Amino acid sequence: MINFEQLLSDYNIDAKKITEDWIQVQCPFCISSTTGTKKHGGFNLKEGYYNCWKCGWHSLKNILSIILNIPTRQIKIILKKYQGESISEEEKEAITKNLFSLPSYCKEMTHRHRQYLEKRKFDSYKLEREWGLLGTNHHGEYKLRIIIPIILDGKIVSFEGRDITGKSQMRYKACHTNIEIIHRKYIVYGFDKLQETKHKNRCIIVEGVTSAWRLGAGTVATFGIDYMAQQVLFLAQRQIKTAFIMFDPEEHAQEQAEKLSCQLSGFGIDAKIIDISKEGVEDPGELSDEKARFISKELLK
Numbered sequence: 001m002i003n004f005e006q007l008l009s010d011y012n013i014d015a016k017k018i019t020e021d022w023i024q025v026q027c028p029f030c031i032s033s034t035t036g037t038k039k040h041g042g043f044n045l046k047e048g049y050y051n052c053w054k055c056g057w058h059s060l061k062n063i064l065s066i067i068l069n070i071p072t073r074q075i076k077i078i079l080k081k082y083q084g085e086s087i088s089e090e091e092k093e094a095i096t097k098n099l100f101s102l103p104s105y106c107k108e109m110t111h112r113h114r115q116y117l118e119k120r121k122f123d124s125y126k127l128e129r130e131w132g133l134l135g136t137n138h139h140g141e142y143k144l145r146i147i148i149p150i151i152l153d154g155k156i157v158s159f160e161g162r163d164i165t166g167k168s169q170m171r172y173k174a175c176h177t178n179i180e181i182i183h184r185k186y187i188v189y190g191f192d193k194l195q196e197t198k199h200k201n202r203c204i205i206v207e208g209v210t211s212a213w214r215l216g217a218g219t220v221a222t223f224g225i226d227y228m229a230q231q232v233l234f235l236a237q238r239q240i241k242t243a244f245i246m247f248d249p250e251e252h253a254q255e256q257a258e259k260l261s262c263q264l265s266g267f268g269i270d271a272k273i274i275d276i277s278k279e280g281v282e283d284p285g286e287l288s289d290e291k292a293r294f295i296s297k298e299l300l301k
Contacts, residue, residue: 157181210285
């Protein structure tokens with residue numbers, strides 16, 4: 001029998017025992033503006049499975065991986081621990097070991113990578129230093145791309161590759177989900193940078209990584225306007241109190257911003273939408289460095 005009560009308590013997950021057989025949690029798959037903080041998910045203490053009263057059954061490994069922010073390959077070992085089974089030293093090491101690596105052919109950015117960034121009015125050396133950017137050449141699955149490490153709690157958990165040729169149908173090519181430590185759409189880009197600031201519970205939320213680069217530390221990105229419910233839950237679990245949503249001015253992006261605002265509010269987060277259309281840009285990443293610094297300072301002070 002799995003001791004779900006102890007497991008969820010050890011990982012600081014908000015949970016409530018409602019009957020002898022069920023412990024209730026917020027389901028990360030069905031968060032909406034109407035459900036808010038209502039807990040539809042539950043772990044069956046007797047039979048050892050997960051079910052949501054709104055969206056149904058989910059794999060125990062998958063749901064724990066999302067809620068705990070732990071790779072699925074490590075969940076089996078963790079479950080052994082909370083079933084009272086002994087764990088070997090190798091298994092203990094595997095729980096904390098980061099087995100993920102970037103493509104082996106990643107190198108320091110070349111002149112071509114830097115030229116692409118500088119054309120977009122970025123300081124390539126500054127981005128390299130602050131965000132750990134790398135580059136690829138003419139070979140490999142991610143050829144001619146800027147490789148963008150995605151870091152959480154000091155570890156690289158995934159990456160994206162940004163095309164620099166303007167010819168690829170995929171501007172951003174993501175890491176394959178089967179090798180990610182954590183799926184990038186379950187977290188947000190730039191969260192570790194936020195934690196280095198004085199305003200750890202206050203952030204700006206943008207769509208893409210380039211907007212996060214422009215606005216700097218304190219800004220997190222959802223990897224596109226089609227964010228996932230798990231990202232909302234992630235921000236709530238990481239104690240964000242105030243969020244400024246700065247999506248692109250186009251209609252669909254603003255609809256998503258409204259939706260995100262409602263969902264964050266459901267978790268008690270003070271969420272505000274920032275209109276950048278008056279700045280004459282289509283994307284926060286197009287702001288001048290001076291303007292971006294001013295906006296960021298004003299919102300996060």
